[in-house]
Amino acid sequence: MAELVKYLTIYFFTMVKFIAGPTMGTVSGLSWIETVLITVAGMMTSVIIFAYLGEKFRKKYLSRIFKKKKKFSKKNRNFVIIWKKWGVFGVTFLTPIIFTPIGGTLLITSMGESKKKFIPYMLFSAIFWSLSFSTFFHFFVSKINL
Numbered sequence: 001m002a003e004l005v006k007y008l009t010i011y012f013f014t015m016v017k018f019i020a021g022p023t024m025g026t027v028s029g030l031s032w033i034e035t036v037l038i039t040v041a042g043m044m045t046s047v048i049i050f051a052y053l054g055e056k057f058r059k060k061y062l063s064r065i066f067k068k069k070k071k072f073s074k075k076n077r078n079f080v081i082i083w084k085k086w087g088v089f090g091v092t093f094l095t096p097i098i099f100t101p102i103g104g105t106l107l108i109t110s111m112g113e114s115k116k117k118f119i120p121y122m123l124f125s126a127i128f129w130s131l132s133f134s135t136f137f138h139f140f141v142s143k144i145n146l
Contacts, residue, residue: 006030007038014042018096018126022133032138039130040123046101047122051115079107088113092121096129 006028014021021039030038082090088108095104101122108118 007034010035010038011042011045014039015046015101017100018043018129019133021130022137025134026137026141032134035134035138036127036130039134040126043096043101043126043130044123047105047119047126050102050105051109051119083111088118089121092118092125093128095122095125101126 007030010021010024010028010030013024018039021042022035025035025038079091082094086093088111091099091104091108095101098104099107105122
C-alpha cells in the first residue's frame, strides 16, 4: 500500500509540475525506469485531459479570472516569440522546462492547434525530458554526498 501511495503521489505531482517526477522519483528510491515511466505518464495524463477539456476550462474559469483585457506581460511576449519562431513543436518541446504540462497544453489549445498534431509532440517532449532529467538525477545528483 505504501508503494502505491508513493507512485500515485509522484504521478499526481508530475501532472502539475513536470520536474517533480524525476526529483521525487530519485529521492523516494524508485528505479530509473520507474521514474521515467511515471513522469511521462503524469505529464501525458495532464496533456490529454486539458487537450480535450482545455477549451471548456478556458472559457468557464479563466474568463472569470481575467475579465479585463490586460496588456501583454513579459511572459506573454516570450510565449509569442517562441510560438512565432518555432511553432507548436517549440512550445511542446519547452513545455516541461518552461511551462507546466497544464500551462503548455492550454497555451497550445488557445492557439487553435489540432490535438492530432500536438499530442504526439508532447509525448516526444515528455519522453525526451523525462529521460534527460531522470538520468541526471539518478546517475549524477544522487551520487553527491550532501
